[in-house]
Amino acid sequence: MDLSSRALGDYGERLACRYLLAQGxxxxxxxxxxxxxxxxxxxxxxxxxxxxxxxxxxxEAYGAPFEAVTRSKQRRLRRLAGLWRDDxxxxxxGLALRIDVISILxxxxxxxxxxxxxxxx
Amino acid sequence: MGLGRTRSVxxxxxxxxxxxxxxxxxxxxxxxxxxxxxxxxxxxxSDRIKAAAALIEKMPVSQRRVTVNLSPAGERxxxxxxxxxxxIAVAAAMDLVPVGVVRDVVHIGEVGLxxxxxPVPGVLPLVRAASLVGVRHVVVPVANAGEARLVxxxxxxPVADVTELVRRYAALGKGRRVEEVPVPRVAPPPPEPxxxxxxxxxxxxxxxxxxxxxxxxxxxLLAGPPGAGKTMxxxxxxxxxxxxxxxxxxxxTAIHSVLGALGPGQDARLxxxxxxxxxxxxASQAAVIGGGSGRIRPGAITQxxxxxxxxxETPEFDKGVLQALRTPLESGAVSIARAxxxxxxxxxxxxxxxxxxxxxxxxxxxxxxxxxTPLMRRAxxxxxxxxxxxxxxxxxxxxxxxxxxxxxxxxxxxxxxAARVAAARSAQGERWHEALERxxxxxxxxxxxxxxxxxxxxxxNTTTALDRAIESGAVSLRGYDRTLRCxxxxxxxxxxxxxxxxxxxxAMSLRHRAGxxx
Numbered sequence: 001m002d003l004s005s006r007a008l009g010d011y012g013e014r015l016a017c018r019y020l021l022a023q024g025x026x027x028x029x030x031x032x033x034x035x036x037x038x039x040x041x042x043x044x045x046x047x048x049x050x051x052x053x054x055x056x057x058x059x060e061a062y063g064a065p066f067e068a069v070t071r072s073k074q075r076r077l078r079r080l081a082g083l084w085r086d087d088x089x090x091x092x093x094g095l096a097l098r099i100d101v102i103s104i105l106x107x108x109x110x111x112x113x114x115x116x117x118x119x120x121x
Numbered sequence: 122m123g124l125g126r127t128r129s130v131x132x133x134x135x136x137x138x139x140x141x142x143x144x145x146x147x148x149x150x151x152x153x154x155x156x157x158x159x160x161x162x163x164x165x166x167s168d169r170i171k172a173a174a175a176l177i178e179k180m181p182v183s184q185r186r187v188t189v190n191l192s193p194a195g196e197r198x199x200x201x202x203x204x205x206x207x208x209i210a211v212a213a214a215m216d217l218v219p220v221g222v223v224r225d226v227v228h229i230g231e232v233g234l235x236x237x238x239x240p241v242p243g244v245l246p247l248v249r250a251a252s253l254v255g256v257r258h259v260v261v262p263v264a265n266a267g268e269a270r271l272v273x274x275x276x277x278x279p280v281a282d283v284t285e286l287v288r289r290y291a292a293l294g295k296g297r298r299v300e301e302v303p304v305p306r307v308a309p310p311p312p313e314p315x316x317x318x319x320x321x322x323x324x325x326x327x328x329x330x331x332x333x334x335x336x337x338x339x340x341x342l343l344a345g346p347p348g349a350g351k352t353m354x355x356x357x358x359x360x361x362x363x364x365x366x367x368x369x370x371x372x373x374t375a376i377h378s379v380l381g382a383l384g385p386g387q388d389a390r391l392x393x394x395x396x397x398x399x400x401x402x403x404a405s406q407a408a409v410i411g412g413g414s415g416r417i418r419p420g421a422i423t424q425x426x427x428x429x430x431x432x433x434e435t436p437e438f439d440k441g442v443l444q445a446l447r448t449p450l451e452s453g454a455v456s457i458a459r460a461x462x463x464x465x466x467x468x469x470x471x472x473x474x475x476x477x478x479x480x481x482x483x484x485x486x487x488x489x490x491x492x493x494t495p496l497m498r499r500a501x502x503x504x505x506x507x508x509x510x511x512x513x514x515x516x517x518x519x520x521x522x523x524x525x526x527x528x529x530x531x532x533x534x535x536x537x538x539a540a541r542v543a544a545a546r547s548a549q550g551e552r553w554h555e556a557l558e559r560x561x562x563x564x565x566x567x568x569x570x571x572x573x574x575x576x577x578x579x580x581x582n583t584t585t586a587l588d589r590a591i592e593s594g595a596v597s598l599r600g601y602d603r604t605l606r607c608x609x610x611x612x613x614x615x616x617x618x619x620x621x622x623x624x625x626x627x628a629m630s631l632r633h634r635a636g637x638x639x
Contacts, residue, residue, distance in 0.1 A: 064183075066150055066184060067183060117148070117149055117150060120150045
C-alpha cells in the first residue's frame with residue numbers, strides 16, 4: 001500500500017470517528033488487528049456494539065465505495081467482530097453486535113461526502 | 122425506492138407459464154440476488170442488467186441492494202428471456218417507470234451489455250400463454266415481433282433498446298403519446314423447392330403405396346437397393362398431404378419457435394405445410410425423442426408433429442432410438458420424465474422408414490450379387506423387428522428403375538395425386554367422426570374393434586383370403602386390422618363406398634412385398 005492511500009484511509013477513519021462521536025456513539029477501539037485482519041472502528045451505540053468498516057475513495061470511477069464491500073468481506077467482518085468480542089469480553093458484555101459500513105467520497109476539490117449504512121450483515 | 126412489479130413468461134416443454142417478476146431495491150450494501158429457481162442463465166442476468174442500467178442516469182443498480190423474485194418460485198426458470206422483465210421491475214422499484222403501467226405488461230427479451238434487447242427462442246408459445254391468461258400488452262424484442270403478432274388478442278410492442286423503453290414508459294407516465302417502434306420488413310423466405318411426384322420415373326407400386334400412405338395416414342416402410350429412389354419418394358410425401366389446419370399450424374409453428382427453427386422471414390407467418398424431418402441415423406435418443414441436459418428440448422419426433430418423420434437407412438439407427446419410437450407412435454405424444462419434472466411433447470407424426478434389403482444393399486431380386494451371410498441379413502432387419510414394424514401398415518419393396526424407364530414420360534404430378542388424397546381424407550373424416558369422437562380422423566387412427574364390428578364389418582366373401590391367412594398363422598390379429606385399414610384407404614382413394622375383395626387383396630400384398638419377414 002503506498003503512502004497516499006494509507007494517508008487517505010487514515011483521513012477517512014478520523015472523519016468517520018468524528019462523525020460517530022457527533023452521533024453520540026462512544027469509540028472503544030481503532031485499527032484493531034489480529035491474524036485474521038483488521039477492524040477500522042469499534043464503538044458503542046446504546047445497547048449495541050458497533051463494528052464499523054470505513055471505505056474512503058477520491059473518485060467513483062472504479063465504483064462506489066460501498067461496492068468494495070463484497071460478500072467475502074462481509075463474511076470476514078462478521079468473523080472479526082466475533083473475535084474482537086471474545087478478546088474484549090468485559091467491554092462487550094450485554095451488548096448486541098451490529099456491523100456498519102461508512103463510505104467517504106473525497107473528491108480532489110470540494111467537500112467530502114459521508115454515507116452511513118447500519119446493520120448491513 | 123421500493124417495490125417494482127411486472128410480468129414475464131417462462132417456458133415448460135412447448136408451453137409457456139406466466140411469471141410475476143418482483144424487484145425490491147433498497148440502499149444498503151450493493152448486491153443483486155435473484156430467487157425463484159432460475160438456472161445459471163437467469164442468475165447471470167444480474168450482470169447483464171447492471172451493465173445496461175449503467176447507461177441510464179438515475180439508475181445506479183450496482184450501488185443498491187436489489188432482490189428479485191420470480192414467482193411461482195417453485196417452478197424452474199430457464200434461459201435469458203427474463204432479463205427484460207427483471208430490468209423493468211427494477212426500474213419500477215427505482216421510480217424510473219410508472220409502477221401502475223408496467224405491472225400488468227408482460228416483458229420478454231434478453232438484455233445485452235449495451236442495452237440492446239435481443240431475441241429469444243419460443244416467443245410464440247410464450248405470448249400465447251400470456252394471451253390465454255388475459256394479458257393485454259406484451260413487450261418483445263423487435264426481432265421477435267412478427268412471431269409475437271401471430272397471436273391474436275394481445276397488443277405487441279416491439280422494443281430495440283432498454284434505455285429507449287424506459288424513456289417511453291416515463292413519457293407514458295406523464296401522459297404523452299408514444300410512437301411504436303417500427304419493425305423492419307423482412308423479405309419472405311424463398312419458396313421451398315417444389316419436389317414433384319412427376320419427377321419419379323416408374324415405381325408404380327411405390328407411388329401407389331405413397332398415395333395410400335398419405336390418404337390414410339399409414340406408416341410406411343420402403344425397402345430397396347441403393348439408388349432405387351427411396352429417399353426421393355419419401356421427400357415427396359409431404360407434398361401429398363393436405364395443408365395444416367389453423368390449430369395445427371399454430372402448434373407446429375410454436376414447436377419450431379421453441380427449437381429456434383423458424384428461419385429469417387418465416388417468423389412472421391405460420392407454418393402451413395406439414396413438416397418433413399429427416400434426422401441422420403447417428404442421431405442420439407435425446408435428439409430424436411427429446412430431452413438433453415438442463416433444459417428439456419423437443420426432439421425430431423416433436424418437430425415432425427403433424428408431418429412426416431423420415432428415417433433413412435433405418436437399420437443403421439441406434440436400437441434404443443428405434444425402440445423409443447414405439448410409445449409415441451401409439452399415443453401421439455412423448456413424456457420425458459426427470460427426477461424434478463416431467464414434460465410432455467406432442468408427437469403425432471407419420472413415420473416413413475427406408476432400408477436397404479441387406480447390409481451390402483444387393484440382396485434384392487434373386488440376390489446374386491449379395492455378399493451378406495443369412496445371419497447378417499437377419500440381424501439387419503431384426504433391428505426393426507416385431508413391435509416397431511408391427512405398427513407400419515405399408516411395407517413395400519422399391520425396385521431400381523430399369524434403363525428403359527430413364528427416358529420415359531413423366532408420371533402423374535403431385536397436384537392431381539394430392540387432390541385424390543384430400544378427397545379420400547374428407548371421406549374418412551366424415552365416416553369416423555362418431556367412432557373417433559374427433560374431427561379429421563384418418564383410417565390409421567381407427568381401432569381394429571371398430572373395423573371388425575358392425576356397421577363397418579366387411580362381408581366374409583370379401584375377406585376370404587385374409588381370413589385364410591389368419592387361420593394359417595401367416596397374419597396376426599394386429600396385422601389383420603392393419604390390412605383392413607389399408608383396404609379402407611384404398612377404397613377411399615378409388616372413391617368407393619366400401620372396400621371389395623380386390624382392395625383387401627391389394628392391401629394384403631402391400632404388407633408383404635418388402636419381404637422383411639426374415
